[in-house]
Every structure is written in structure tokens, then in C-alpha cells.
Amino acid sequence: MKLTDFNWKKIAIILGLLFIALYPVMHGDTYIMHIFILFFVWALVASNWNLLMGYAGIFSLGNIGYFAIGGYISGILAKSFGWSPWICIFLGGIGSMVSVTLFVGLPALRLSGIYIALLSLIFADTLPTILTQTRSVTGGAMGLHDIPPLFEGITRIHSYYINFVLFLVILTIIYKIIHSSTGLAFVALRDSKDFAKTLGVNEYKEKIKVFAYVSFLTGITGGFYVHYLGDISPTTLAIEPFLLAIAMMEMGGIGRFPGAVLGAVIIVFGNEFLRLAGTLRLALLGALICAIILFFPGGLMQFIDWIDSRIGRLKTSKAT
Amino acid sequence: MNDKYATATTALDIQKVDSFYGELQVLRKASLKLHEGEVVALFGPNGHGKSTLLKVISGIHPAVSGSIKYMGAEIAKTSSQKIVELGIAYIPEARNLFPDMTVLENLRLGAYNRRARGMVGENLEYVFALFPHLEERKDQIAITLSGGESRMLAVSRGLMSGASLLLIDEPSIGLSPITKKTVFGAIEKIKNETDITVLIVEQEVDNALKLAERVYLLKRGQVFLEKVADEISKAEIEKAYF
Numbered sequence: 057m058k059l060t061d062f063n064w065k066k067i068a069i070i071l072g073l074l075f076i077a078l079y080p081v082m083h084g085d086t087y088i089m090h091i092f093i094l095f096f097v098w099a100l101v102a103s104n105w106n107l108l109m110g111y112a113g114i115f116s117l118g119n120i121g122y123f124a125i126g127g128y129i130s131g132i133l134a135k136s137f138g139w140s141p142w143i144c145i146f147l148g149g150i151g152s153m154v155s156v157t158l159f160v161g162l163p164a165l166r167l168s169g170i171y172i173a174l175l176s177l178i179f180a181d182t183l184p185t186i187l188t189q190t191r192s193v194t195g196g197a198m199g200l201h202d203i204p205p206l207f208e209g210i211t212r213i214h215s216y217y218i219n220f221v222l223f224l225v226i227l228t229i230i231y232k233i234i235h236s237s238t239g240l241a242f243v244a245l246r247d248s249k250d251f252a253k254t255l256g257v258n259e260y261k262e263k264i265k266v267f268a269y270v271s272f273l274t275g276i277t278g279g280f281y282v283h284y285l286g287d288i289s290p291t292t293l294a295i296e297p298f299l300l301a302i303a304m305m306e307m308g309g310i311g312r313f314p315g316a317v318l319g320a321v322i323i324v325f326g327n328e329f330l331r332l333a334g335t336l337r338l339a340l341l342g343a344l345i346c347a348i349i350l351f352f353p354g355g356l357m358q359f360i361d362w363i364d365s366r367i368g369r370l371k372t373s374k375a376t
Numbered sequence: 377m378n379d380k381y382a383t384a385t386t387a388l389d390i391q392k393v394d395s396f397y398g399e400l401q402v403l404r405k406a407s408l409k410l411h412e413g414e415v416v417a418l419f420g421p422n423g424h425g426k427s428t429l430l431k432v433i434s435g436i437h438p439a440v441s442g443s444i445k446y447m448g449a450e451i452a453k454t455s456s457q458k459i460v461e462l463g464i465a466y467i468p469e470a471r472n473l474f475p476d477m478t479v480l481e482n483l484r485l486g487a488y489n490r491r492a493r494g495m496v497g498e499n500l501e502y503v504f505a506l507f508p509h510l511e512e513r514k515d516q517i518a519i520t521l522s523g524g525e526s527r528m529l530a531v532s533r534g535l536m537s538g539a540s541l542l543l544i545d546e547p548s549i550g551l552s553p554i555t556k557k558t559v560f561g562a563i564e565k566i567k568n569e570t571d572i573t574v575l576i577v578e579q580e581v582d583n584a585l586k587l588a589e590r591v592y593l594l595k596r597g598q599v600f601l602e603k604v605a606d607e608i609s610k611a612e613i614e615k616a617y618f
Contacts, residue, residue, distance in 0.1 A: 237484060237485070237487075237488055237493065240477065240481055240484060240485045240488070241485070241488055243474065243476070243477065244474055244485055244488075247474050247475075247476070248474075250436060251468065251472070253436065253456045253457065254434055254436055254456055254460070254466045254468070255460060255485055255486060255488055255489070255533070255537065256456070256457045256460030256461060256488050256489030256537065257457070257485075257488055258457050
């Protein structure tokens, strides 16, 4: 390999992952580890959302709902039947996939644009009502507590590495989907539906597929999240997590692969450390989002492209 | 009809096709026939239904009445995905690439249909052998290609679907005379080196007339003239436009 084959982005990714992998050994502050776990989870939620919204161009606003369904199903099953949380998480993913594909995916075949956004938002919005009506099972507005952990005697470090592996696995799956013929078909349908069809792309099949993938992966992430935290309540479905997840996507760059992960770094860590600023927290975050969107409408990924072009120019001017 | 065509099998047989945009009738009992492996040019003035006919064949726009037979099977009511799988590739005129995808991704998308998916490797080799230029640029984003290159990519993507019938809509539109030559050179390669049937729709007569074996003229939605290409001159076709 030549020296010029190394690019700074690859090096940054490798260093970043190494840092995350070694953090518990090097420093191992339990509070920081907790924030890292939140980052893993939200980065996955936002990346899945990005697959649906950025790549497939389907304006879904219900993704926090898909996340909560996975979490609730897994938590309820593990708590009431005492099944292994690993199986419950998988079932939660399936539950999320089936309900989302049935109630959002299928109707979405006949809808487009803003109407899918409304439908998916309504879907997510009915969940708190359903939860309060089924208090005996779901805990209602109080939430579901004492959800068993993944295994007895689990420590923060265990949770950290389990969620880190989940983070890597699901991101790899998303990356593979984006670069498969299915992912290309999503983008083709987004950019020009009629034209994609002339290439033989089956619109209905691909739309159902993207809903199924995204809701399954988001549901599983929800499962891991509740078994880590030990509880979940309808506040998950409130406006703040919803806006923060959208902000992660916007900041990272919609329709760009690792974008949502970068957005999640800034939002999750920013959100935690700005607690020092008290009530100004959301205002500061908002200002940061505005600044990024103002100067780099394509999000952080556009900022990275900009640095890239600068480096490219430097290299050519040196060479001549 | 010429003796040459007496024995050839009919690839595409269009009989009395009517098609509308809302109330407006665009195709009026349009009929034409393609034999296997031949290159046919369909000329006609702007706005008289040439592109619509291609869209009707490829199933994007519905035919209200009439029959379209491909290899003997009726496809007038078949969905566009199925038609691609049957081996008909439609190459639209302008804006026919996915601009943010790389050359390779555009090609892979061409092989999306079930039949072609297993042959991506072979078809890629074949396309790159036909257009070595594309291989050099395979990781380039499609929007950065020149006009001629992107037209060539569009044709290659049609080939990636494993098509045996290419419907090419105005390959020369918006190109400089030199790039037009390159694009038609590419189509000539397909004509000489493969047994793919090609239907070219053109407004401009020059290049397509040299390449085609037979010529149809479409005016006000009707096919009103059919000639072997050698028997008609550019002036005659252009006279018929008005």
C-alpha cells in the first residue's frame, strides 16, 4: 500500500473506534460510559431513520415509535414471562417489524411525501394512548420498571461492550444494505420513481423491504436500550427525543451514510454536557444546529467534504 | 417486403396502438414491426408521439387499445418491471442517469431485475469491453461525466439488464457533432458485435439513417411510412416532417 492511499477519514474512523473500544480500560468513568451507551443507541436510531428518510426518501416521522414498540415488547415479555432477554429483544424487533410494516408500510404504498409523514406520526402518537389504556401490562404513564437486565450481575463495562458490538453490527448491516442492489433501488426510487421502474425496480417490494428492515433494526435497538436502563415510559415518545433524533440526522447530513452517527456524537454529548448550562441547554443546541445548517446545509458530511477538497487542493499545489 | 425479412423472426409486433395523455390522443393506431437483430430508426417531428410509443412499449405509459407482442407474447398490459425481465430495456433521453451514484452503481442498478442479477459480473465485463472508457471512470460520480459519456453509460446500463431489445430515445439530443459520432459509434458496435434488436427514436436524420436497416416515420401519432433505409434519402424524410 502506498502512503497516498491512506486518507485521513479512514484514520479518523479507526482512531475513533479504537478510542471507544479502549475507553473503559483506559479511564472507565461509569458516567461517561453511560453517555457512550446512549450515543450507541441513538446513533443507531438516527442511522436507521436516515436509511428510511435519507436513502429511501420516505418521510417517516414515527421512528421513535418503532423504537419504543421494540423496547416495550421486549421489556414486557422478559418481565412477565421471565424469558431470556436475548430472545425477547429479537421478538421485540419482530413485533416492531410486523406492526410497522402492517400499519405504516402497507398504507404508505398508496401514499407519498407529506402523507406518509402524517400517517407515521399518527402511528407513533397513538402509542402513548394505547400505553395508558393498557396500564396493567405496560405500566401506563408510570412506565415499565424493573425490566430484567441482559444477564445477572451485568456491569456497566459489560453493557458498554454489548452495546458497542450492537452499534458496529447494525451499522455494518446498514452499510451493506446501502451498497446492495436493494439500497441502490431505494435511492433510484427516491430520485425518480418512474425511471427506476423502467429499470425493473419493484416499487412496492422495495418500500415494504425498507420499512421492514428499518423497523426491525430500530426495534432491536429499543430492546437493548430498555434492558440496559431497566425501565421505559411513555416519555420516550415525547417531543424531545423525537426532535433530538431528527437533529442528529440533519446535523450529520441526510442521505449520507455515517452522517447520523456524527450527528449523534454532537447531540448526545452536547446534550449531556450542556446540562451545566441549565435551561439554556436546548437553546444552545438549537443555535449549534442553526449554525451548521446555515453554513453547511448538507450537515457535517458536507463539512468533511469541504475539508477533503481543501486537502486535495493542498496536495495538488504541493505536487506542482 | 424485402426477401431478407421473410425468414427473420419478429421480435416486436405493434398493432394499432392508441394512447392518450388525458383527453389528448397521442398515438392513433400506430403499428410497427421489428425483426430480431435489426436496427430500426423511427423518425418524426417533435411532439408527434415518438417517445410516447417507446414508453408504451416499455409499460410506463398505458396503451388504451391495440396489441404489442414481444417474441410472440402479448405485453400491452404487462407491468414495466416484468417487461424489463422479459428483455426490453428503455433508455430515456435527457436526465437518464442517477446523478449522485457512481458509474458502477448506475450500471449495477441496470442489472437490478431478477434475470440479470446473477449475471452482473459477465455483463459488466461485456459492457467494459464495449466501452473501455467507462471502466476507467467506474468510480466517478455520474454527474461529472460529459454529455457523450453519460449517454454511453445510459446505453450500457440498458445492456446490463441483459436486454435483447434496446429502445433508445433520441441518443443525439443536446450533443455536439463529435460526441454524436461517438454515441452512434457505440450503437454501431452493438449492431455489429451482438444480435440485440435496436429501435432508435430520432428527430435528427443524419446519423441514425446511416446506421439503421429500416426506417419508420411517425406523424400525428400514426406510422405512415416504412422503408428500407437505403431506399430513402434524408431530404425525403425531412420533407415528410412538414
